[in-house]
Structures are given as structure tokens and as C-alpha cells.
Amino acid sequence: MSANEDETIDGGEPDAESPYTLQREDGDDARHVFWADAVADRVEDRDPTEPIVIKGGISPSGVPHLGNVNEVMRGYYVAEVLRERGHDVRQVFTADDRDPLRKLPRTLCDLEGNLVDLGEVDAGALGRNLGSPYTDIPDPFGCCDSYGAHFSGIIQDSADAMDVPIDLVSTTELYTDGEFDDVTRHVLANQERAREVLSQYQDKVDEDYVPFNPICEECGKVTETVTSVDLESDPATVDYRCTDMDAGDRTIEGCGHEGTATIREGKMPWRFEWPGQWQALGVDFEPFGKDHAEGSWPSGQDVARNVLEIDPPVPMVYEWFTLEGEPFSSSEGNVILVSDVLELLEPEVLRYFFAKDPSKARDFSIERLDQLVDEFDRFEATYFGEVDASEDEQAFAERVYPLVVEEPREERIRLPYTFAAVLGMFDDPELREEVARKEDHIPEDAPEWAVEGALERVEQARNWARRTGNEFDYELKRSEIPEHDFDSATEAALEELADFVAEGHGPDEIQGEIYETAKRHDVDIGDFFGAGYRLFFDEQQGPKLGPFLDKVDREFVVARLRRDR
RNA sequence: GGGCCGGUAGCUCAGUUUGGCAGAGCGUCUGGCUUUUAACCAGACGGUCGCGUGUUCAAAUCGCGCCCGGCCCGCCA
Numbered sequence: 001m002s003a004n005e006d007e008t009i010d011g012g013e014p015d016a017e018s019p020y021t022l023q024r025e026d027g028d029d030a031r032h033v034f035w036a037d038a039v040a041d042r043v044e045d046r047d048p049t050e051p052i053v054i055k056g057g058i059s060p061s062g063v064p065h066l067g068n069v070n071e072v073m074r075g076y077y078v079a080e081v082l083r084e085r086g087h088d089v090r091q092v093f094t095a096d097d098r099d100p101l102r103k104l105p106r107t108l109c110d111l112e113g114n115l116v117d118l119g120e121v122d123a124g125a126l127g128r129n130l131g132s133p134y135t136d137i138p139d140p141f142g143c144c145d146s147y148g149a150h151f152s153g154i155i156q157d158s159a160d161a162m163d164v165p166i167d168l169v170s171t172t173e174l175y176t177d178g179e180f181d182d183v184t185r186h187v188l189a190n191q192e193r194a195r196e197v198l199s200q201y202q203d204k205v206d207e208d209y210v211p212f213n214p215i216c217e218e219c220g221k222v223t224e225t226v227t228s229v230d231l232e233s234d235p236a237t238v239d240y241r242c243t244d245m246d247a248g249d250r251t252i253e254g255c256g257h258e259g260t261a262t263i264r265e266g267k268m269p270w271r272f273e274w275p276g277q278w279q280a281l282g283v284d285f286e287p288f289g290k291d292h293a294e295g296s297w298p299s300g301q302d303v304a305r306n307v308l309e310i311d312p313p314v315p316m317v318y319e320w321f322t323l324e325g326e327p328f329s330s331s332e333g334n335v336i337l338v339s340d341v342l343e344l345l346e347p348e349v350l351r352y353f354f355a356k357d358p359s360k361a362r363d364f365s366i367e368r369l370d371q372l373v374d375e376f377d378r379f380e381a382t383y384f385g386e387v388d389a390s391e392d393e394q395a396f397a398e399r400v401y402p403l404v405v406e407e408p409r410e411e412r413i414r415l416p417y418t419f420a421a422v423l424g425m426f427d428d429p430e431l432r433e434e435v436a437r438k439e440d441h442i443p444e445d446a447p448e449w450a451v452e453g454a455l456e457r458v459e460q461a462r463n464w465a466r467r468t469g470n471e472f473d474y475e476l477k478r479s480e481i482p483e484h485d486f487d488s489a490t491e492a493a494l495e496e497l498a499d500f501v502a503e504g505h506g507p508d509e510i511q512g513e514i515y516e517t518a519k520r521h522d523v524d525i526g527d528f529f530g531a532g533y534r535l536f537f538d539e540q541q542g543p544k545l546g547p548f549l550d551k552v553d554r555e556f557v558v559a560r561l562r563r564d565r
Numbered sequence: 566g567g568g569c570c571g572g573u574a575g576c577u578c579a580g581u582u583u584g585g586c587a588g589a590g591c592g593u594c595u596g597g598c599u600u601u602u603a604a605c606c607a608g609a610c611g612g613u614c615g616c617g618u619g620u621u622c623a624a625a626u627c628g629c630g631c632c633c634g635g636c637c638c639g640c641c642a
Contacts, residue, residue: 018569020569020570031582031583058642059641059642061642096642099641099642100641102640102641102642201638202639202640203639204639204640246639246640246641247640247641269641269642270641270642271641271642273642274642289636290569290570290571290635290636290637291636291637291642292636292637292642293569293570293636293637294568294569294570294636294637294638295636295637295638296637296642317569317570319570319571319635319636320635320636322635327635356578357579359570359571360571360578361570361571361572361634361635362577362578363577365576365577368576368577368591370591371576371577371578371590371591372577374577374590374591375577375578375590375591378589378590387590388589389589390579390580390588390589392579392580392588392589393579393589396579416603416604418603419603419604421603422603422604423603439603439604439605440604440605441604471603472603474603511600512600514600515600516600518600519600525600525601525602526601526602529601529602530602532602533602540602541602541603542602542603543602543603543604544602544603544604545602548603
């Protein structure tokens with residue numbers, strides 16, 4: 001915050017601390033190749049008490065897609081850097097599960113991450129719960145304690161799958177367990193101050209605004225009309241009337257009930273709840289998406305300083321990324337979960353993706369996933385000094401690679417991703433290994449664990465090829481011969497090639513014979529290969545044919561070359 | 566309309582704080598691997614660094630103006 005010395009703390013003006021932390025490094029700070037080091041410097045500048053607390057959080061409102069993983073991974077790297085520097089760090093993740101359901105999601109997902117249309121669950125039950133906190137709504141899948149618990153659980157699973165230790169904190173529990181008592185009471189005791197501060201950011205804040213929304217004991221909905229506040233009770237209470245609530249383009253009707261709720265039976269509005277979490281949890285750093293940068297953050301840090309009288313955490317805005325060039329949208333089906341991604345690549349590749357500069361907008365593309373994996377492979381090879389790389393690349397790899405993988409091990413083997421995809425056409429693991437060795441992708445003396453690790457990628461790359469249906473998705477057309485139309489010369493050449501294969505030759509001989517046969521019959525070599533790919537894959541291109549024909553059972557190959565079956 | 570972030574090769578991205586020859590990988594093309602088809606090797610092609618302008622010996626980098634995309638400026642999170 002030393003870049004802007006002139007911030008005003010007179011209460012009349014919003015403070016001007018920019019959340020674009022990565023753009024505001026001070027001249028006297030060391031220059032870092034890794035953004036998390038710059039953030040860690042800023043955290044240390046606060047002289048934080050241990051453990052240092054790093055937070056992320058989302059509202060468990062529906063399908064937790066890959067974009068939400070920013071909330072976990074960005075904090076994780078800062079946490080790891082601080083741990084490296086000898087600090088005790090706690091990474092918490094709040095499930096903001098006392099938020100009310102404001103509209104019906106069109107798409108949900110089960111615990112395995114399978115997308116499920118709203119129509120396939122009890123949509124009526126969900127509809128009756130509009131306006132109620134996520135933790136009070138029954139799980140539409142019936143497998144968890146509540147709607148909120150269902151989606152929080154998926155977030156926890158995602159973090160586990162990426163090997164990131166988080167303390168998942170339920171915001172509902174912060175209220176019900178009384179951990180929010182002090183901060184809620186403080187805000188209510190300083191209502192006027194609270195109104196004064198927030199009114200600078202929200203026009204709707206007027207004389208009647210009370211920064212607490214009780215849950216109606218009659219209908220269970222979060223409601224907004226508080227008629228009086230009693231701070232003498234313990235816990236404090238509010239009287240309320242259950243009135244209509246605006247929710248986007250529609251209104252959620254209140255039941256009209258008049259009652260009393262304790263401050264454990266409701267919630268603060270987000271603009272206070274967020275800073276309240278900073279205080280109750282002692283947060284030192286929190287990354288957030290760019291949607292918060294010009295709205296919640298300015299008001300949040302103002303509330304922190306001038307209502308709660310605490311220092312807000314070090315902020316960091318991250319850019320959103322897109323999926324195949326389009327925004328994430330579960331209703332449009334443009335969504336992908338961590339569990340989906342981990343069927344396509346290793347966790348460390350995904351961790352690498354989140355180690356890149358958070359201030360850059362990026363696209364995550366399944367179609368071109370091979371580019372990301374290749375980039376990771378190069379990053380890894382750079383760390384081990386196996387490729388020529390620029391100074392910048394080297395410096396980045398040296399600094400970041402150890403944080404991305406569980407343990408740097410030089411003997412690790414990475415099959416090139418597209419090669420692995422092609423190997424996926426063999427179901428037999430031994431065959432995969434044999435071909436990979438033959439093509440020099442596995443060294444003679446490779447340790448067993450490294451070979452196993454390398455072959456795991458075959459399964460993932462095959463999933464990728466199948467999912468995208470791309471040019472690496474070779475499927476041996478075993479059961480039925482593909483449609484074909486060859487001239488007589490080609491047919492004669494195929495006969496001869498069949499005879500050659502029937503005699504029993506090795507992969508290299510078969511490869512050579514393909515050329516020879518084509519030449520003898522005056523068939524264009526490219527066309528002849530094409531005929532082979534047509535017969536076996538119903539494609540125009542394919543894997544190197546000699547070794548392939550050598551691997552598939554001979555009887556079938558001979559018969560197929562003769563077009564017998 | 567106002568504020569903020571982003572825009573670098575066909576694609577994915579480094580490089581922008583602290584000005585110093587425009588970079589990498591992939592793709593493409595050419596050649597090689599005593600035979601074009603997952604691989605490998607060598608080379609080539611590929612750029613108005615969104616546009617304009619100012620400062621400077623020197624600008625992708627700094628200033629100003631503009632264009633495009635996104636986010637925020639109601640509510641909610």
C-alpha cells in the first residue's frame with residue numbers, strides 16, 4: 001500500500017487501496033519471477049500473527065467449475081511460498097452456505113461430477129426453497145445433509161484431488177456456533193457507522209437499513225425487514241417481519257410472519273459478511289475474481305477499516321478464464337469440473353496451469369489440451385536442464401516447478417501427450433509399454449515406478465482423444481470392414497502385402513514392404529498408406545503402419561488386407 | 566456514460582515494474598532419417614507487439630488520446 005501514500009482515512013471518502021496487487025509492486029521490493037512471491041512479500045509486510053491465514057471461498061450455489069478452483073489454487077501457492085519461508089500457514093476456504101438460493105439452477109451435478117438437468121431432480125422441492133439458506137435446503141440428490149453440503153463436498157473433493165490441504169469452513173456454522181457473534185454484534189452496535197460507510201457504495205442503504213438478515217422461523221427464508229435490535233440479550237436478537245425479497249428479475253415472497261431471531265439465526269449482507277470473515281478468521285490474504293475488484297473490495301476494505309477497525313487482508317484480483325473461448329456456464333453446458341479434467345491429465349499439469357500469472361485472462365481448451373500438457377512437459381524438462389530455454393523460462397521453472405509437483409524426480413518419464421493418445425488404441429498395457437519402448441520414449445533402465453507413471457498418461461490421453469473425437473482417436477475397426485473402393489493395382493498390392501505379413505516378419509520389415517509393394521504395383525505410396533488406414537481405422541491417416549500391423553494379431557491383419565473380413 | 570483489467574506470430578503463451586536487436590513451443594513449409602503418414606533431426610516461412618501520438622540516442626515496455634473484449638458502477642454473491 002506504500003505506492004499510494006495519500007489514502008484518506010477520514011471516513012468520508014472510500015480508501016483507495018488497489019486490489020491489483022500484482023500490478024503494484026514497489027520499486028524497493030525484490031523482483032520476482034513468481035507472482036506468489038510478490039504476494040508473500042506483501043503478506044509479510046503486515047507482520048501477521050501465526051498462523052498466517054489465507055482464505056478463499058464461494059457460494060455453493062451449484063456446479064463448482066474449474067474457474068472456482070482459482071479460489072483454492074491461487075491461495076495455495078501463496079501459502080506454500082510462506083511455508084517455505086518458515087511460516088505456519090492455514091488455508092481456509094469458506095463455503096458461503098448461508099446465502100439464500102435466489103434462482104433455480106438449470107444444471108446440477110452429482111458427487112461424481114456428472115451433470116444433471118434440473119428436471120431430473122425434484123425441482124418442485126427446490127422451488128419451494130427459494131430464499132432459504134443453502135444449508136437449510138435438502139440435497140436434491142439425497143446424498144448429503146443439505147444442498148450446501150452437497151456442493152461444498154465437491155469443492156473439498158476437488159481440493160483433495162489436487163492435493164491442496166484446505167480447512168473447509170461453513171459460514172452457516174460460523175453463525176450457529178457463535179463464532180460470528182462478536183462481529184455481528186459489533187456491526188449492529190455500530191449500525192449508523194455501517195450505514196454511513198456502505199451508503200457510499202450502495203444507493204439502497206437508507207435510514208431503515210439494518211445490516212442483518214434474519215431467517216424467518218415460519219417459512220425459513222432469509223428476510224430483510226428488521227424492525228428493532230436488542231443488543232442486551234445474549235446472543236443479541238432482532239425483531240423482524242418476513243417481507244418480499246428481490247432476487248434478480250423476480251421477487252421471492254415473504255410470508256408476513258413477525259418474529260424474533262438471534263444473531264445466530266440469520267446472516268449479515270455480503271458486504272459485511274465478507275469483512276466479518278476476515279475478522280473472525282484473521283485473514284491475511286485473499287484472492288478474488290475480477291468481478292469483486294470494483295464492487296465488493298472497495299466497500300469491503302472500507303468496512304474493515306472504518307466499521308470493524310481491522311486491516312483488510314492483502315487482496316489479489318485474478319482474471320477469469322474461459323472454456324473453449326466462452327464463459328463458464330453450467331446452464332449452457334460450457335462447464336468442466338476438476339474431476340473431469342483429472343481424467344484427461346495429471347494433477348500437476350492442472351496445478352501448473354494455476355501457477356501462471358493470475359492477472360492474464362486465459363482460455364482453458366480441452367480441444368487443444370495437448371498444448372497445455374506439452375507446455376508443462378517443457379516446463380518440467382527446463383527445470384531438469386534438459387531443453388534449451390530462455391533465461392525467463394529457466395528462472396520460472398527453477399522457482400515454480402518444486403511447488404507444482406509433489407516431489408521433483410528426474411527419472412520421471414512423460415510420454416508426449418499425442419503419442420500417448422495414439423498408444424491408447426492398444427488395450428493391452430504390455431503392448432503399450434512395448435511400443436513406447438520401441439519408439440524410444442522409455443529408456444532401457446527406467447525404474448518401474450517411472451514406467452507406470454508414464455503409462456498412466458496413456459489412459460488419460462486416450463480419454464482426451466475420445467472425448468474430443470480428434471485425429472488421435474484411432475479406433476481399430478475390428479468387427480466390420482470399413483467401406484472402401486480401391487483400384488485393381490491397389491488390390492493386388494494389398495494381396496501381396498497380406499502374403500508378406502502372413503509369412504511372419506518384424507515391424508520394420510513390414511514397414512519397408514509397404515513401400516516396396518506399392519512401388520512394384522505402381523501405386524502412389526501415400527495412397528497405399530491411405531488404403532491401409534482406411535481398412536483398419538476408416539481414416540485417412542494413422543499411426544506408423546508397420547509396427548502397428550506387427551502388433552495386431554496376424555490372422556486378423558492378413559484377413560483384413562485381403563478384405564475377407 | 567464513468568472506473569478497472571486485458572489485447573504480442575495461424576494457435577498457446579513468455580517478455581512490460583527497472584526502455585536496449587521481436588522471443589519460445591506447437592502448427593505450416595522444405596530437406597534429412599539408403600523408402601512422405603503417431604516419432605526424431607536440420608532449416609525456412611511466419612509480427613503494424615490493438616491503433617495513433619508524445620518523450621527519448623533508443624518504446625512491446627513510459628505519457629496522452631482512441632479502438633476492441635471482459636468486469637464493475639442496481640440488487641445479490
